[in-house]
Amino acid sequence: MLSQKTPAGAQFPEISVAKLGGGNLTLGVPQGGRDWQLVVVYRGKHCPMCTTYLKKLETLLPEFYALGVDVVAVSADPEGKASDQIALVQPSFPVGFDLSLDQMHELGLYVSDPRSAEEHDRPFAEPGIFVVNADGQVQVTDISNAPFARPDLKTLLGGLRFIRNPENNYPIRGTRAA
16 A cells, blocks of 8 residues: 655644654644644654764754754654664653554655564654644645655755745745645
């Protein structure tokens, strides 16, 4: 089954996953007094590029927070694998795990089967970025089918600075129907 991509401007789906450290994490619902949320879907422990990406995200976290953008990350990894990878990153943002196949499809992510048992023990999501605005709509989305094709976080941050500036009155782009 191929996923239906989550369109720009659509309401972000209600998805809850287990959170490292306990409890649940509801994607697309900002926390900490912020009104937007950046949801980063990463491939999992088997992906060294994901570890690097999450470390970079951690360095930029204060700038996202200054814009009113909350940050969360999630993968399909089980808790043990997610914990092992996140121990390398040591993020201060919440991290979810056990994203289900149905949830991956609901988000419109590309899903891959593992190439070997060493890579993974289950299907996993390829990278995805969703910026959810204060109305719960997908303001920005970037979905990739490969680990090396994902947005540069500094560029994304600069774009969000522009979008969030009320003087720019910047709409959600890419909403014109065929």
